[in-house]
Amino acid sequence: MPDVVVEDASVTYHGVEADVLALEHVGLSLPAGEAIALIGPSGCGKSTLLLAMAGLLAPSSGRVTVGGEQLLGPRLRTALILQDFGLLPWKTVLANAELGLVIRKQPAKESRHRTMEALERVGLAEFIHACPGELSGGMRQRLALARALALDADLLLMDEPLSALDALTREDLQDLLLELWRDRGHTSMLVTHSIEEAVYLGRKVVVMTPRPGRVAAVVDNPLMGSAGYRQTEVFYERCAELRALLAAEGALHPDAAAAAAAGGAA
Amino acid sequence: MRAAVRKVVGYLGAIAVMLVVWEVAALVLASPALPGPASGVGQLVAQASVIWPQFIVSAWRVVASIVVGLVVGGPIGLLLGRARRADALFGPLVFLNYPIPKVVFFPILLVLLGIGDVSIIALISLIVFFQILVTARDASKSIPSSSVLSVRSLGADSWQVFRHVVVPASMPEVFTALRISAGTAVAVLFFAESVAGSTGLGYYVFDAWGRIAYGEMFAGILAMAVLGVLLYEAIEFAERRVCRWAQAQR
Numbered sequence: 001m002p003d004v005v006v007e008d009a010s011v012t013y014h015g016v017e018a019d020v021l022a023l024e025h026v027g028l029s030l031p032a033g034e035a036i037a038l039i040g041p042s043g044c045g046k047s048t049l050l051l052a053m054a055g056l057l058a059p060s061s062g063r064v065t066v067g068g069e070q071l072l073g074p075r076l077r078t079a080l081i082l083q084d085f086g087l088l089p090w091k092t093v094l095a096n097a098e099l100g101l102v103i104r105k106q107p108a109k110e111s112r113h114r115t116m117e118a119l120e121r122v123g124l125a126e127f128i129h130a131c132p133g134e135l136s137g138g139m140r141q142r143l144a145l146a147r148a149l150a151l152d153a154d155l156l157l158m159d160e161p162l163s164a165l166d167a168l169t170r171e172d173l174q175d176l177l178l179e180l181w182r183d184r185g186h187t188s189m190l191v192t193h194s195i196e197e198a199v200y201l202g203r204k205v206v207v208m209t210p211r212p213g214r215v216a217a218v219v220d221n222p223l224m225g226s227a228g229y230r231q232t233e234v235f236y237e238r239c240a241e242l243r244a245l246l247a248a249e250g251a252l253h254p255d256a257a258a259a260a261a262a263g264g265a266a
Numbered sequence: 267m268r269a270a271v272r273k274v275v276g277y278l279g280a281i282a283v284m285l286v287v288w289e290v291a292a293l294v295l296a297s298p299a300l301p302g303p304a305s306g307v308g309q310l311v312a313q314a315s316v317i318w319p320q321f322i323v324s325a326w327r328v329v330a331s332i333v334v335g336l337v338v339g340g341p342i343g344l345l346l347g348r349a350r351r352a353d354a355l356f357g358p359l360v361f362l363n364y365p366i367p368k369v370v371f372f373p374i375l376l377v378l379l380g381i382g383d384v385s386i387i388a389l390i391s392l393i394v395f396f397q398i399l400v401t402a403r404d405a406s407k408s409i410p411s412s413s414v415l416s417v418r419s420l421g422a423d424s425w426q427v428f429r430h431v432v433v434p435a436s437m438p439e440v441f442t443a444l445r446i447s448a449g450t451a452v453a454v455l456f457f458a459e460s461v462a463g464s465t466g467l468g469y470y471v472f473d474a475w476g477r478i479a480y481g482e483m484f485a486g487i488l489a490m491a492v493l494g495v496l497l498y499e500a501i502e503f504a505e506r507r508v509c510r511w512a513q514a515q516r
């Protein structure tokens with residue numbers, strides 16, 4: 001598994017109206033096999049950071065290294081999962097899951113085998129001939145995961161992958177993500193807007209400042225992944241701690257921020 | 267299967283309505299130029315052996331034109347929609363030429379290419395080309411960047427992005443343009459054949475008109491209508507196969 005180091009990265013978008021400084025001197029290090037959650041105010045540059053880590057966007061200054069090598073473009077074993085899952089509605093479930101291997105021109109027979117294994121792992125083996133349009137939101141998310149698994153990704157980058165799902169499906173998929181991470185040990189980075197999700201799925205939670213995004217704090221969460229973590233006292237404490245940090249960054253509505261401050265004091 | 271039955275029933279119903287309207291119109295107008303449905307269809311059957319070869323000639327011309335227009339206009343349009351620099355260069359050229367009625371160039375084509383298939387096909391292709399080009403360009407321009415990003419994150423080069431995303435994503439719009447083009451193509455075909463040439467349904471209709479042979483003229487008109495419907499249905503059929511996924515979307 002690779003480690004990822006973001007060194008002093010800044011990103012400026014050249015917008016239609018004006019230039020936008022999205023990231024400012026971001027430094028971040030993900031140890032190999034670590035599970036990181038990234039949380040911060042809307043528009044602070046979380047997606048931008050993820051794109052830079054995927055090699056899809058070159059930082060204006062600074063650099064990103066994965067497994068010791070500087071990123072110059074998309075990397076073979078990095079999988080990126082976006083909020084809308086990045087599925088192609090005109091391809092079947094099977095073709096969508098296999099796409100990464102097809103694009104990387106892997107041998108057909110082995111690709112098919114690995115893809116089927118991945119689809120079975122996420123429980124979609126029965127639906128290989130369906131189109132994504134015929135799947136539920138949760139199933140689409142599973143399909144996006146199957147694509148990453150088929151690639152045997154060692155670095156999984158996810159941008160609010162569960163935010164479009166209803167609460168039950170969401171917990172279900174959080175468990176799947178956790179299980180996959182524990183089984184495979186890949187390096188994982190999850191962008192989320194949900195404090196609970198960040199605490200449930202991040203062994204380190206990175207909090208960002210409002211735009212231009214910088215790293216405001218890194219919260220250690222060593223008990224992440226332990227059985228029944230959602231119901232523990234520690235879980236609630238971590239959530240409260242994060243809520244207070246986010247309130248300090250102005251990421252919460254003033255009322256919610258006041259409540260968080262009160263809760264933190266209690 | 268059920269959809270097919272529904273379609274046939276729909277067509278039969280529409281035909282019945284048209285026959286009634288036709289009958290009434292024929293009675294009201296009482297003109298030899300508009301025979302009633304019975305004699306109109308009778309004429310078509312009676313003239314079948316003469317009309318059939320003309321039908322084939324016309325069908326070949328219009329299909330060839332649509333194929334040429336699509337094969338040239340589609341890829342260029344899709345490329346222009348994705349390549350900002352090329353679009354800045356050629357886009358204005360396209361938009362300057364798009365509104366010009368291409369039929370006015372027919373005399374020039376006749377001089378350059380001679381009277382016959384080539385100039386007729388060139389004219390119709392030109393028109394179809396522009397319609398497809400403009401639609402394909404807009405379609406590929408409006409593809410959500412997330413589709414492109416996710417495929418690029420899998421390591422796709424430009425050609426793979428084009429093949430796996432741009433082409434399929436634009437297909438529904440291209441098919442819509444194709445259907446509209448087919449209607450235009452038949453109309454231009456009629457114009458071109460009646461102006462230049464001695465073959466094809468357009469010529470047949472116009473020739474019959476000149477001879478005041480209204481029965482034959484009418485049979486030709488019906489044959490032209492059939493050609494249009496067949497073309498439309500063929501495109502529908504292809505669209506359903508190619509864009510099956512679009513029906514699964516809400």
Ligand SMILES: Nc1ncnc2c1ncn2[C@@H]1O[C@H](COP(=O)(O)OP(=O)(O)OP(=O)(O)O)[C@@H](O)[C@H]1O
Pocket residue numbers: 013014015016020021022041042043044045046047048049211
């Ligand atoms: N293509 C672009 N052109 C210009 N500005 C952009 C572009 N993409 C993003 N930005 C700007 O950069 C900033 C960071 O955007 P980004 O999408 O990374 O934020 P985010 O943290 O992911 O937000 P959210 O939580 O709402 O998803 C925003 O202020 C946005 O307006």
Ligand SMILES: [Mg+2]
Pocket residue numbers: 046047048159
């Ligand atoms: Mg975002």
